[in-house]
Amino acid sequence: MLTRFKSVPSRCMRAVYLDNLRTTPRNLIYHAPRKPASNTTFETHARGYVTAAGDPVAFGQRHVTKGIGRLTDAIMTKGEGSYVHFHDGRRLLDFTCGIGVTNLGHCHTKVSKAAADQCMELVHCQCNISFHYPTIRLIEKLIPVMPDPTLDSFYFWNSGSEAVEGAMKMARTITGRQNIICMQGGYHGRTYGAMAVTRSKTSYSEGFFPLMPGAFSTSFPFWHQLGLAPDTPEEELVRLALYQLDLVLKQQTSPSDTAAIIIEPVLGEGGYIPAPSAFLKGLRGVCDAHGILLIIDEVQSGFGRTGKMFNVEYSGVRPDIMVMAKGLANGFPLSCIVSRKELTDKLKSGSMGGTYAGNAVSCAAAVAVVDVFQKENILDNVNARSKELIGALRNLQTCPEVGGNIVDVRGQGLMVGVEFASPSYPAQDLVLNRSAPRGLASRVAERCMEKGMLILTASVYEVIRFIPPLNVTAEDLKKGCEIFAEAVKEVIREV
Numbered sequence: 001m002l003t004r005f006k007s008v009p010s011r012c013m014r015a016v017y018l019d020n021l022r023t024t025p026r027n028l029i030y031h032a033p034r035k036p037a038s039n040t041t042f043e044t045h046a047r048g049y050v051t052a053a054g055d056p057v058a059f060g061q062r063h064v065t066k067g068i069g070r071l072t073d074a075i076m077t078k079g080e081g082s083y084v085h086f087h088d089g090r091r092l093l094d095f096t097c098g099i100g101v102t103n104l105g106h107c108h109t110k111v112s113k114a115a116a117d118q119c120m121e122l123v124h125c126q127c128n129i130s131f132h133y134p135t136i137r138l139i140e141k142l143i144p145v146m147p148d149p150t151l152d153s154f155y156f157w158n159s160g161s162e163a164v165e166g167a168m169k170m171a172r173t174i175t176g177r178q179n180i181i182c183m184q185g186g187y188h189g190r191t192y193g194a195m196a197v198t199r200s201k202t203s204y205s206e207g208f209f210p211l212m213p214g215a216f217s218t219s220f221p222f223w224h225q226l227g228l229a230p231d232t233p234e235e236e237l238v239r240l241a242l243y244q245l246d247l248v249l250k251q252q253t254s255p256s257d258t259a260a261i262i263i264e265p266v267l268g269e270g271g272y273i274p275a276p277s278a279f280l281k282g283l284r285g286v287c288d289a290h291g292i293l294l295i296i297d298e299v300q301s302g303f304g305r306t307g308k309m310f311n312v313e314y315s316g317v318r319p320d321i322m323v324m325a326k327g328l329a330n331g332f333p334l335s336c337i338v339s340r341k342e343l344t345d346k347l348k349s350g351s352m353g354g355t356y357a358g359n360a361v362s363c364a365a366a367v368a369v370v371d372v373f374q375k376e377n378i379l380d381n382v383n384a385r386s387k388e389l390i391g392a393l394r395n396l397q398t399c400p401e402v403g404g405n406i407v408d409v410r411g412q413g414l415m416v417g418v419e420f421a422s423p424s425y426p427a428q429d430l431v432l433n434r435s436a437p438r439g440l441a442s443r444v445a446e447r448c449m450e451k452g453m454l455i456l457t458a459s460v461y462e463v464i465r466f467i468p469p470l471n472v473t474a475e476d477l478k479k480g481c482e483i484f485a486e487a488v489k490e491v492i493r494e495v
């Protein structure tokens with residue numbers, strides 16, 4: 001039998017602890033951390049759960065599929081608000097939020113309680129068998145916060161990729177057309193259909209072809225991808241991107257064969273680039289002119305991440321289909337496809353469904369998430385902290401010690417990217433800087449971790465993305481910015 005304590009035993013636990021000490025083999029006992037460890041020896045791993053074979057990290061390295069890349073080979077043991085704990089005693093500020101998921105912080109008490117209560121009531125009710133109350137309550141909560149009143153027909157699933165798959169299935173059957181246009185630099189997931197419209201990095205599809213047929217890509221209005229300078233005026237980017245779309249429709253997939261255009265209103269994995277409103281409006285116009293459906297993927301940018309409940313609200317553009325996930329249930333697996341009833345009524349009964357689709361516990365958590373957004377004024381915090389974050393990063397950009405090595409600070413709300421100079425961009429790239437330090441983004445991310453903060457890179461460019469909790473305090477945000485600034489300066493100095 002394994003003995004496992006979650007934290008240092010309190011006085012009242014001491015008797016149990018001592019009793020366990022007597023009866024449990026030594027390598028199965030939890031040992032309270034004495035001080036944060038800097039190395040990852042077996043001694044430190046042994047402080048938490050220990051497998052029969054010993055070191056649990058080595059066990060994970062051996063038995064968890066190699067197809068998963070990881071920021072750190074440590075074991076996360078606890079999450080509380082903006083912080084996470086690891087098995088080796090480290091407590092880190094989490095500016096990844098599990099890639100934009102735990103937006104209300106880890107284990108938000110109201111969300112966790114709602115899920116726990118639901119666990120004691122009804123855990124699983126398969127969506128093809130009956131309704132359950134958490135779904136009904138969730139839809140009631142979501143309708144008033146939809147970016148357009150026409151979005152009134154919901155389907156819940158588990159992951160973002162599944163929601164993207166479902167959205168494309170719907171678009172094909174509703175329009176009777178096959179092709180989907182996606183954005184260069186876009187990311188929509190790793191299942192076959194979602195992978196086919198993912199164009200942010202070849203590593204997601206390399207070796208997995210053939211993908212779903214009928215996927216075409218067009219330019220996103222991003223200066224980098226168009227080979228332009230960072231200060232290229234937005235109108236010019238939009239003009240070029242809409243022109244490319246026109247060519248795609250004339251040269252690659254005729255409008256009459258095109259079911260949908262899918263776009264993230266802020267490129268996520270592609271480098272944290274908000275789409276200009278004029279571009280989204282342009283897409284809406286093209287879709288309306290040709291009977292093409294506009295699928296807005298708010299999986300990462302939705303649920304308050306960019307300062308409005310959904311990013312598409314900045315442009316006022318109406319999605320025909322919108323997908324969301326991540327922040328929706330703050331860590332419980334839940335995604336959603338929403339469209340208008342007039343369209344979803346065209347789906348054949350039985351064409352949608354899934355064993356775990358719209359799980360009752362996840363839906364109950366999502367109901368609590370929407371409540372917390374309203375009661376805790378989350379959007380106000382996002383907008384206040386966003387100004388501080390962007391301000392701090394712009395100050396850093398102009399700092400003499402940084403010496404021009406930050407070429408761009410961009411984003412909306414708390415979805416903010418910092419791009420560094422690179423000596424290894426192609427010769428045609430206008431921000432190629434042969435004297436810039438190599439691999440700045442990943443080295444800075446690594447240094448931030450050493451200094452107490454988790455942060456992620458993004459895209460094929462040298463980009464770090466800030467995804468702090470939406471309810472992060474001013475103090476923790478400041479701390480994160482200080483860690484980042486120190487890391488950037490140190491890494492640059494080392495070269």
Ligand SMILES: Cc1ncc(COP(=O)(O)O)c(C=O)c1O
Nearest residue numbers: 159160161187188189268299300
């Ligand atoms: C915009 C976007 N769409 C879809 C997905 C896929 O979601 P999932 O990883 O839950 O399948 C992601 C995941 O990062 C995403 O950012």
